Amino acid sequence: MLIKGIIKKGAYFDSVSLMLTAQKASSLEGVRECSLVMGTNENKSILKTSDMLTPEFEAAVDSDLIIAVKAENDELADKALAQIEKMLKKSDDSPQGSSFKPRSIEGALKVLPNANIAIISVAGKYAAKLADEALDKGLNVMLFSDNVSVEDERSLKLKAAQKDLIVMGPDCGTAIINGVPLAFANNVNKGDIGCIGASGTGLQEVTCLVSNNGAGISQAIGTGGRDVKEAIGGIAFLQAVEALKQDGNTKIILLVSKPPHKDVLYKILESLKHAGKPVVSVFLGGEHEADYGQFNVTNCATLEEAALRAVNLSKNLEFVPLNDDGELERIAYEEAVKLKPEQKYLRGLFSGGTFVSEAQIVLNDIGEISSNAPMGNNKKTDNPLLSEGHTVIDFGEDEFTVGRPHPMIDFTLRNKRIIAEASDGTTAVILLDIVIGYGANMTPVEDIVPALNEAKNTALSNDRYIPVVACVTGTDMDPQNRSHVVKELQNAGVIVMHSNAQACRLAGKIIKAVK
Amino acid sequence: MRILSFGDALPVKIYKRHSSFDKAVNFGDAGFCVCAVLPKVKQGPSTIVADNLDLFKNCSQIEITNEGVIINGVLYKKPENIYKSEILTQTLNLKQFKINCKNLLNCAKSTNAPQSLLVIFNKSLEPSFCNSFEKALLARYNQIIKEAENYEALLNLKGLGPGLTPAGDDFIAGVLTAMNFLEKVLPKDFKEEKNFLYKNLVTKNVLSALGLKMAYEGRVFERFKDLICLLAADNTADFNNIVNDIISCGATSGADTLAGFIFVLFTEVLNADKRHN
Numbered sequence: 001m002l003i004k005g006i007i008k009k010g011a012y013f014d015s016v017s018l019m020l021t022a023q024k025a026s027s028l029e030g031v032r033e034c035s036l037v038m039g040t041n042e043n044k045s046i047l048k049t050s051d052m053l054t055p056e057f058e059a060a061v062d063s064d065l066i067i068a069v070k071a072e073n074d075e076l077a078d079k080a081l082a083q084i085e086k087m088l089k090k091s092d093d094s095p096q097g098s099s100f101k102p103r104s105i106e107g108a109l110k111v112l113p114n115a116n117i118a119i120i121s122v123a124g125k126y127a128a129k130l131a132d133e134a135l136d137k138g139l140n141v142m143l144f145s146d147n148v149s150v151e152d153e154r155s156l157k158l159k160a161a162q163k164d165l166i167v168m169g170p171d172c173g174t175a176i177i178n179g180v181p182l183a184f185a186n187n188v189n190k191g192d193i194g195c196i197g198a199s200g201t202g203l204q205e206v207t208c209l210v211s212n213n214g215a216g217i218s219q220a221i222g223t224g225g226r227d228v229k230e231a232i233g234g235i236a237f238l239q240a241v242e243a244l245k246q247d248g249n250t251k252i253i254l255l256v257s258k259p260p261h262k263d264v265l266y267k268i269l270e271s272l273k274h275a276g277k278p279v280v281s282v283f284l285g286g287e288h289e290a291d292y293g294q295f296n297v298t299n300c301a302t303l304e305e306a307a308l309r310a311v312n313l314s315k316n317l318e319f320v321p322l323n324d325d326g327e328l329e330r331i332a333y334e335e336a337v338k339l340k341p342e343q344k345y346l347r348g349l350f351s352g353g354t355f356v357s358e359a360q361i362v363l364n365d366i367g368e369i370s371s372n373a374p375m376g377n378n379k380k381t382d383n384p385l386l387s388e389g390h391t392v393i394d395f396g397e398d399e400f401t402v403g404r405p406h407p408m409i410d411f412t413l414r415n416k417r418i419i420a421e422a423s424d425g426t427t428a429v430i431l432l433d434i435v436i437g438y439g440a441n442m443t444p445v446e447d448i449v450p451a452l453n454e455a456k457n458t459a460l461s462n463d464r465y466i467p468v469v470a471c472v473t474g475t476d477m478d479p480q481n482r483s484h485v486v487k488e489l490q491n492a493g494v495i496v497m498h499s500n501a502q503a504c505r506l507a508g509k510i511i512k513a514v515k
Numbered sequence: 516m517r518i519l520s521f522g523d524a525l526p527v528k529i530y531k532r533h534s535s536f537d538k539a540v541n542f543g544d545a546g547f548c549v550c551a552v553l554p555k556v557k558q559g560p561s562t563i564v565a566d567n568l569d570l571f572k573n574c575s576q577i578e579i580t581n582e583g584v585i586i587n588g589v590l591y592k593k594p595e596n597i598y599k600s601e602i603l604t605q606t607l608n609l610k611q612f613k614i615n616c617k618n619l620l621n622c623a624k625s626t627n628a629p630q631s632l633l634v635i636f637n638k639s640l641e642p643s644f645c646n647s648f649e650k651a652l653l654a655r656y657n658q659i660i661k662e663a664e665n666y667e668a669l670l671n672l673k674g675l676g677p678g679l680t681p682a683g684d685d686f687i688a689g690v691l692t693a694m695n696f697l698e699k700v701l702p703k704d705f706k707e708e709k710n711f712l713y714k715n716l717v718t719k720n721v722l723s724a725l726g727l728k729m730a731y732e733g734r735v736f737e738r739f740k741d742l743i744c745l746l747a748a749d750n751t752a753d754f755n756n757i758v759n760d761i762i763s764c765g766a767t768s769g770a771d772t773l774a775g776f777i778f779v780l781f782t783e784v785l786n787a788d789k790r791h792n
Binding site: 012013014015016017018019022026033034035036037038040041042043045046047049050051052061062063068070103123383385386398399400413416420 | 567627629645
């Protein structure tokens with residue numbers, strides 16, 4: 001290992017850029033460690049303590065930036081430094097706009113007078129007012145922002161309904177309208193299955209499974225997670241149902257949500273009774289008993305089942321349940337025999353909240369699960385940074401995301417956790433989701449594979465093996481290309497399943513096989 | 516472009532362009548810095564808030580006058596309401612104040628701010644210091660805090676840590692802000708400690724220097740003004756939103772400044788005989 005670096009004199013990069021660049025640089029080929037710090041005497045002393053100080057750095061002063069790299073050899077160090085300079089330059093390039101950048105909805109409409117949707121992603125305290133303004137201008141609204149009050153949400157949605165407009169959100173991260181993916185969404189086949197989701201990742205999973213199984217999507221309307229609660233009463237959800245009933249391109253309706261309030265559920269089912277189109281639903285973890293058949297709705301237990309049922313309806317085929325038990329038992333056995341007796345626990349590390357819910361449902365027979373987003377009788381974890389027993393973590397929860405990019409974009413915290421779980425002698429299987437598509441991490445393989453390799457080596461150095469089971473939510477038409485991501489993960493030793501539910505089933509079988 | 520807010524501590528003179536980021540453009544002269552920022556960054560004593568920064572990004576200097584700011588020969592007037600940055604003297608309900616300080620401390624203890632100095636209150640952040648530099652840095656933070664028998668010893672944090680403004684500098688800015696706050700609301704006098712810290716904290720980093728100067732002078736940025744209002748209120752406050760807002764500043768700057776602020780509150784209000792946990 002050698003230390004090499006450069007001093008950038010009087011160079012000013014904002015702290016977040018410095019942090020992100022240092023993180024990316026640490027995963028460059030041959031780089032063991034990277035530090036980007038101001039050249040104060042105190043920081044130089046820390047560099048010295050951590051064996052990262054070179055004589056050249058002594059000349060740096062407070063206002064200089066030291067870039068220090070610990071790499072395998074000279075060539076890789078030089079290559080890494082060149083990459084780091086490029087990354088910093090990219091973050092430094094201020095957009096020099098000679099073209100007009102509108103600063104208001106009114107201004108934006110002057111540029112795009114035929115727009116009919118406004119996507120709003122500002123701080124919560126400003127979002128409601130902007131959404132209201134958009135409605136006044138006759139625009140539908142996709143409200144990506146969260147931290148909007150219940151009262152404001154209800155008021156906006158009632159106003160929208162009166163104007164024959166819809167407010168998708170708040171906290172609506174996914175939609176596909178007339179084939180156009182919006183925000184965190186995927187490039188999917190166009191077809192005749194219309195989806196409504198009070199769950200972003202849930203919508204992404206079902207739309208991708210539909211597309212990957214040879215059918216297509218007409219619309220995917222997000223409503224925001226709170227829409228189906230009592231306070232909002234399903235206003236947007238019901239509007240979306242009416243829209244899909246009338247949409248000539250939609251032949252099958254697919255509903256995805258966490259459990260609605262029971263009154264809201266009945267309103268939704270009642271509105272579907274005479275839809276004239278087959279309806280499939282999945283209300284994850286729903287405890288309300290409802291006679292779905294009476295409303296001509298087929299309710300499913302998992303996102304996977306709902307998507308596959310919709311696909312079969314689209315193709316006019318009889319639904320045949322997935323018969324993968326035998327194959328999963330075989331894989332589980334092959335993995336379990338490689339484990340030591342003390343390896344007992346499942347560690348699910350997710351970027352999508354809905355997958356955390358689905359995991360707890362599918363894995364309901366492995367024993368008590370701790371989670372920072374527990375369902376049913378599962379335990380709330382005392383410390384989300386530390387696993388205890390079977391643990392399933394949602395890295396999209398506030399404790400991980402304040403001041404940081406979403407884990408679908410920035411894998412840093414989850415990567416660190418993967419390595420930490422590999423150091424834990426009781427870890428039997430690591431379960432992951434990787435969500436690709438627009439808005440998500442554009443280099444998922446480059447970002448996660450080094451962490452997976454380090455985890456593998458950590459386990460190996462302790463004479464242990466830990467299977468990693470994952471699903472990749474996306475399609476080959478996404479910028480990241482699902483097949484490429486799957487192949488690279490498989491090359492890194494990951495067992496990739498075709499859906500989150502299937503990945504959870506396999507992980508559960510490994511745990512049971514170890515017992 | 517519209518000027519939305521003007522700080523109350525902007526000396527009248529010409530400032531040359533120092534640095535430019537997505538949400539802020541800085542102009543400096545003789546160790547002082549004027550920051551032109553977007554509304555998201557919020558108001559401050561040395562800050563001009565504008566609805567867009569294109570003009571600032573495309574000029575090499577600005578001139579602050581009594582009427583406003585001149586950019587490329589054009590005067591942009593100050594709005595009528597200038598941002599008031601001084602901490603005001605007020606009478607406290609002492610019992611309520613202690614409750615609020617405790618709630619703020621508890622909020623900090625459960626806040627996720629990786630690699631920040633909030634680690635001195637929230638040990639679960641320790642694993643976020645991963646590589647050898649970060650681990651050495653954490654050890655140094657812990658050593659300084661543990662061995663600090665008085666506030667002057669916190670000077671050892673100067674220049675230490677990551678970020679454009681080193682974490683230790685931000686921590687000390689938080690300490691100075693808290694000292695000025697407590698002097699306004701309690702019978703406390705930190706003149707000696709403040710003078711010692713400020714006068715010995717010489718740095719060539721213009722942005723650090725600005726933050727420290729404002730803190731020393733008892734001038735606060737908007738987020739800390741909001742925090743102080745919550746602390747001093749005569750009702751039990753919920754600190755989650757404001758803490759989240761503060762720690763969203765920079766990579767760790769907000770969190771580091773908050774750590775310094777809470778350090779003083781802990782020492783002077785909650786636990787006069789001991790230091791931190």
